[in-house]
Amino acid sequence: MAIRVNLITGRTIQQGVSMEAGKEKPAYTTACGIIELDPADFKKLGAFRNTNVRVTSNYGSVIVKAVEATQGPHPGVAYIPMGPWANMIVNPNTYSTGMPTFKGTPVEVEVAKSEPVLGSLELVRKGCRGELA
Amino acid sequence: MTKTITDVVCPFCGTLCDDLEVVVSDDGKKLLEVYNACAIGAEKFLHSQAKDRITRPRMRQEDGSWKEISYDEAADYTARMLADAKKPLMYGWSSTNCEAQSVGSEIGEAVGAVMDNTATVCHGTSLIAVQDIGIPSCTLGEVKNRADRILFWGCNPAHAHPRHMSRYSIFPRGFFTGKGHTGRKVIVVDPRVTDTARVADVHLQIEQGHDYELLDALRVAFKGEQLPDVVAGIPKAKIYEVAETLKSGRFAIIFFGMGVTQSIGKNHNIDAAIAVTRDLNEYTKAAIMPMRGHYNVTGSGQVWGWQFGFPFAVDLSRGFARYNPGETTSNDLLRRDEVDAVFVLGSDPGAHFPFSSVRKIYDLPSVAVEPHETPTTEICKVHVPVAFVGVEVGGCAYRMDNVPIETRKVVDAPEGMMTDEEFLKSVLMRVREIKGV
């Protein structure tokens, strides 16, 4: 079962703190390797909180942990804190402005219980080497 | 014995708080405690003390492992890479001081680089809008002392600029604002019920990506003209009400962030927001300000402004300065394979660029000058760790309202580490030797 939502990215204080503490550390993954979903969307997805999910857009795909929205309700809108996980799937087109379209990417979310959320360095390294599934 | 250093400037975000107190050991080598900072700022100071910090340059080997090299070798590699490249990209420049940015400009001129800063993924579209329509703005103290209407549009200072609301915008008691937050009306426009929206008097939960429509609707409402029943998910009665609230203030300020700069519409959203501000000046006093992210991204735009005339995306590769966002901006250059080497300082594109651009950096000769270990250092060929600006070395930085503040050194960097400025100077020297100038 997959759902379609509108993805936005941005800063959170946990993202900021863990980034300054070290992007190689697990806390950074905990803060940013997530997708915040509205309870209504959880229901549609038919998944428990804190389940790993695969998020796929026209531009890529990434495994993150689905958590309940902290700044909701926002049904139909999903949130991944800015960072390498979000950047695997955002719309990179700048439409001649220089600015990638970080907010407003249509994505599909499906449960991927057994797949791991990678750490930031590993994610980027594997992505560059073409080692991601 | 310990020493307390006061009036310390926080090198995290564009709020550039300058009232931190830092306790250091007697010998000035250890940073023990940080007061007055937000959680992020405190972490930035404390992380400089990490035991596992990388303190020497390193080069990626064929087998994927790192090999330690000297700063001289790193400078030599960097200089050769830049000098050999036809069109290198020199990106970042936002988490460093103006002094280093200035040396970077000289290198950029010598090697014909494209100079771009993090505005390119942050407020670059705001800078474009300002070139279209201007920007009526003010310093943050004007907000603190006068503003009674505060509008946050597509920004969430509770998370991104944690002390902004208490120092400048919502809560402080200023000269004409002795009642603090009770004398102010706070409006938040955001598709989520953010923690900032929770402290607002009015939250307009806008349909994501429809900022332009709502901004235009406000302009219509100011003039008392007819609106459709619903605009961008907001009922018209609410829009008229907010328009009246803004017009009836003595001093209105609009703060805006990535919600408008990165959503579809981009610079046109900001055009509309500035037009709203211009319109408001027909009725009362109004100002608008971008919530700049990195603590010195603003400074980078200032330095390039007086040296080249453009605030970001400056292409020096033809021997003179050119500027054409969409063409000379980092992500467009990378995606189109138009650069042949990448130098990064004071930013982490590995984490914050779309992955299609990150992959291009991986395929190119690349150097990252960066105190932390980051996704960027992970994919670059050479990583040059440096002292933290604002912690281990001082220098000038520009706040989001363009006010320049001199950051302070509070502790020594680990033995033998270079600063950004020192490393760049040695690269510049090597470039000049190689180029014979």
Place this chain on the structure above:
Amino acid sequence: MAEFLIKNGFVFDPILGIKGDVADIAIKDGKIVETSAVTKPKIIDAAGKTVMAGGVDIHAHVAGPKVNIGRNFRPEDKLFNCTPGHGIERMQGGFSVPTTIRTGYNYARMGYTTVMEAAMPPLYARHTHEEMRDTPILDQGAYPVFGNNWFVLEYLKNHEIENTAAYIAWLLRATKGYAVKVVNPGGTEAWAWGLNCDNVHDPVPYFDITPAQIIKGLIEANEYLGLPHSMHMHANNLGNPGNYTTTLDSFKLSEGIKPNSKFGRDQVMHHTHVQFHSYGGDSWANVESKAKEIMGYVNSHDNITIDMGQVTLDETTTMTADGPFEHHLTELNHLKWANADVELETGSGVVPYIYSPNIKVCAIQWCIGLELALLAKDPMRVFMTTDHPNAGPFIRYPRIMKWLMSQEAREQQIDAFKYKDKVIDATNLAGIDRELDLYEIAQMTRAGPAKSLGLAHMYGGLAPGLEADVAVFDFNPNESYVPDDIENAFSNARHLFKAGVQIISDHEIVSNGNKRTLWVNARVNENPQVMRDVKEKFLRYYTVTLNNYEVSGHYLPNPYVIEVDATQ
């Protein structure tokens, strides 16, 4: 240091009183010396050429926050004019708001060696100094603005001159500033509420003080301190038809105040860009020149100096701390508008503007500026400026020289105006046949501004002991010439020396010189009240701390401090 002997040039120097006679100028150790004092000088052949002291610009906006707003928000100002590095020159760009590097070089090419930044918002002093540091060759200083500063408003409301003076001394030191600048006194504070002060008696909202009290009080505080320069004034009501009465009212506030300065100036008020303040009529339909009335006053009161603010008929970028004026302007021309109000201190605005010869008002403005200079009885008190870049870019100074020196050139321009007859009716210029000579030009561009700044002991002349700032131009005043020869020769100095260093040799820039930043360190008696007020304002109302406010030394790598003792 190298010695130079500039031989056989036609020298124009008001300090030595030489009016085009052939003379030799000797340079040693950075100073002008007697020709007998050099032993093995490098000879510069100036035969058939004009020799003058380095030019001194008393008022230009060349460095600081609003200048950089102008650069960054006008990419079109750089269209087709960005140039690559060349020899020792770095990349350059920009027309009306050039990069700092072009600013330094373009002034040098015109033979200018000292340029004062006309308005420095104190909170942004660090920025202004960073830009000046990156401007090669020129000696520079910057004027912090005081006319809307809360300390000043509060002290002068009760006519507390000593406290005002102590605060000025403190702020000059904190910002490394040079002089007391006043811009639309009270009006910019009113603009923080979207209002303005239209005349000298229009009270400032909340602060309950009039512009007249601010102006008079700041003149008195300036003389209490005995600063090198006088109070430097941009009056209320700039740029509006009928504003000349406000200008005269402002002038009159200086009456009866005598200069108290060891630095050789005779004025207590310098009024800048007077062209913008000399309009009659009551609308843009009937605006007319009141230059005669203005110059009638200036000519008969020797405690005032002024500068022109000459319109050059270019597309340019206006910028001023007169925030309400720029809002007024954007409503007139509908071009983009930047505004930057500064807490407790000042404000500013920036708007592009096109001075078209096809627009009647622009042509009238052009006439008024020239009339001011041509009606001047004493060229030592009326200086050439464009209020760069407000009325036009500074690179047009040689063109203004042409207009001032040649009635033929003026007639050519008047003939080219679309509304020639209406312009002639509204102005006096067509009836003025005076043609200035190079000696008078040297007074208006060298000796005069240097004296007004209190820097006659350093700049503005070629007398032994002065700084060796010397320019040689390809211009022979004794041969026949057409007006354009003036503009061409003075746009492109043959040689230039700054403090004894050869900067230009045969039209090529060969050195970046040893740029200095001038600031005034005024010592006053300890004043606990002012220091307590400063502490309190920083604690409660500023958004930077007091300890992070002062501009520290490394922003001025080569400072030149002028000491003033006002402790008695």
